[in-house]
Amino acid sequence: MNTTDTQTRSVRARANRIKGFRCRYLIAVIEEPDDIRNVGSVIRNVNVLGVEKAYVVSRRSLLPPEWRDMRERRKLGNVSASAIKWSFVKTFPTTEACLEHLERNGFVSIVTSPYTKGRQNAVLHEHDYTQYKKLAVWFGNEATGISAQALDRSVLCVNIPMYGIVESLNLGTSSGIILYEITKQRRAFQVIPRRKRNRRPPQRALTGD
DSSP: OHHHHHHHHHHHHHHHHHGGSSSEEEEEEESSOOOOHHHHHOOOOOOOHTTEEEEEOOOOOSOSSSHHHHHHHHHHHHTTGGGGGGEEEEESSSSHHHHHHHHHOOEEEEEOOOOOOOSSSSEESSSSSGOOOEEEEEEEEEBBBBHHHHHHTSSOEEEEESSSSSSSOOHHOOOOOOOHHHHHHHHHHHHHHHHHHHOOOOOOOOOOO
């Protein structure tokens, strides 16, 4: 067995070990990204933080339609630190197509956006993300943000509290912060009920009444 085969087996073994820590029914959606490097950064965050899937909406065909072809793109592999090889990524040509797919499969969408008048808004760490069984988290375009269509079909706008003179973060950083909080909550929620189910109820002593 050569070195490459040994390394591949080792990585696959690790992938199997961490599979149980992945957040089920959680999808990160990148809407109309401008830069392949930002896509790679989000996919890296998706993999590192245990998000189940990533969807990319792009009319520009920024990515190949098939995941297998994505894995062969050297630039995408480099900017994602090879995470593309170990993450499920699906592409959609339009926001409508992605929303229809999500809603058909029972997913609720939330968008990452500053405070939006007339919408339900929440500061990132103050909201409970375990109340949604199937959740899609949308990240908008680097320049224009989230689309009106995605905003209208979402149940919540989430914002990151910022306290500096410059109140903006790039897509890679903001997605990492948001997905960290959401995966932290949902992973704990997945593990705790499982532990409770495995506990046997205390046995009561029989009395001679």
